[in-house]
Amino acid sequence: MNQTNQVYPVIWHNDSVSLIDQTRLPNEYAVVEIHRSEDMARAIKTMIVRGAPAIGVAAAYGMYLGAREIETDNRTQFFDSLEKVAQMLASTRPTAVNLFWAISRMKKTAYETAGTVEDIKKILLKTAQIINAEDLQTCQAIGDNGLKVLPATPEKLTIHTHCNAGALATAGYGTALGVVRSAWREGRLARVFADETRPRLQGAKLTAWECVQEGIPVTVITDNMAAHCMKQGLIHAVVVGADRIAANGDTANKIGTYSLALVAKAHNIPFFVAAPLSTVDFELADGSEIPIEERDASEIYQVGKTMLTPTGAEFYNPAFDVTPAELITAIITEHGAFAPGELQKFSQKQMV
Ligand code: MRU
Numbered sequence: 001m002n003q004t005n006q007v008y009p010v011i012w013h014n015d016s017v018s019l020i021d022q023t024r025l026p027n028e029y030a031v032v033e034i035h036r037s038e039d040m041a042r043a044i045k046t047m048i049v050r051g052a053p054a055i056g057v058a059a060a061y062g063m064y065l066g067a068r069e070i071e072t073d074n075r076t077q078f079f080d081s082l083e084k085v086a087q088m089l090a091s092t093r094p095t096a097v098n099l100f101w102a103i104s105r106m107k108k109t110a111y112e113t114a115g116t117v118e119d120i121k122k123i124l125l126k127t128a129q130i131i132n133a134e135d136l137q138t139c140q141a142i143g144d145n146g147l148k149v150l151p152a153t154p155e156k157l158t159i160h161t162h163c164n165a166g167a168l169a170t171a172g173y174g175t176a177l178g179v180v181r182s183a184w185r186e187g188r189l190a191r192v193f194a195d196e197t198r199p200r201l202q203g204a205k206l207t208a209w210e211c212v213q214e215g216i217p218v219t220v221i222t223d224n225m226a227a228h229c230m231k232q233g234l235i236h237a238v239v240v241g242a243d244r245i246a247a248n249g250d251t252a253n254k255i256g257t258y259s260l261a262l263v264a265k266a267h268n269i270p271f272f273v274a275a276p277l278s279t280v281d282f283e284l285a286d287g288s289e290i291p292i293e294e295r296d297a298s299e300i301y302q303v304g305k306t307m308l309t310p311t312g313a314e315f316y317n318p319a320f321d322v323t324p325a326e327l328i329t330a331i332i333t334e335h336g337a338f339a340p341g342e343l344q345k346f347s348q349k350q351m352v
């Protein structure tokens with residue numbers, strides 16, 4: 001955290017990348033220094049850094065760190081080695097498209113840079129820093145665009161969110177929590193309801209931590225309480241982030257998002273997805289093609305050192321689900337909020 005209490009999970013500092021270790025929050029605020037691309041790949045895989053846009057920023061720096069390690073002056077040999085770095089980073093987490101977007105932007109920059117290998121390395125660092133800075137601006141724009149579509153209510157709003165799509169999941173400010181932050185700044189927000197988000201508890205640990213840091217009232221509920229809270233009239237709108245959005249607006253996000261969208265629909269509560277356009281994968285026609293990461297079963301059967309389940313039980317641990325476009329009221333981007341079907345108009349502009 002810096003002096004203004006803002007959270008920047010990935011920053012370039014002293015010739016290395018500083019990551020807030022998200023596996024240790026909220027009990028401990030620790031920063032990990034990453035000097036090598038292999039360590040960056042491990043940090044993404046083990047979720048020291050997580051959240052689609054933050055993974056993209058981290059991977060961009062990972063590409064630079066990998067480039068820096070390559071000891072050759074020969075451009076062809078350099079590109080061969082850089083390709084291996086790209087593959088290593090790309091193999092970390094399959095669902096968040098921002099990872100692949102950032103890697104391909106870095107690769108394209110490298111190939112298009114004339115001059116020596118040293119010139120390319122310098123441009124790669126600059127490009128990673130630009131990706132980092134752009135994401136922060138993008139999130140602030142998403143937050144402010146969210147204000148235009150949040151429902152007008154006589155009382156201040158209560159916004160329900162899932163997982164953590166906050167500053168920690170981006171370069172800063174957040175996507176879903178960016179909307180929350182903008183609503184709070186404008187005096188329109190009463191409170192956030194944060195699903196705890198089993199199995200890794202990003203809502204309970206990270207979203208609640210961010211809200212507490214900023215003095216935003218937050219109520220943590222377990223994932224199975226959403227329908228009850230909605231039925232009681234406690235929720236005005238749901239705002240979640242996204243890991244990958246297909247061209248038709250179907251949206252992959254943290255497991256449990258789909259059921260939240262269903263219960264929101266049942267209670268006539270608007271359901272918003274807040275995400276940068278870099279999260280839209282225009283190559284996928286619909287959500288059925290989005291790869292879903294399956295994580296280790298220990299995330300389900302174990303909390304700390306405590307075993308929750310009997311020996312002999314079996315497990316299924318998909319990390320994401322896909323919410324069909326028809327359950328989404330609008331997708332809030334840096335260019336405005338759109339019905340899912342309207343995303344197509346950006347398909348050409350987004351190609352890197
Ligand atoms: O597995 P995680 O913690 O990386 O999953 C994060 C989410 O699902 C977020 O909602 C998504 O990445 C959007 S972050 C702005």
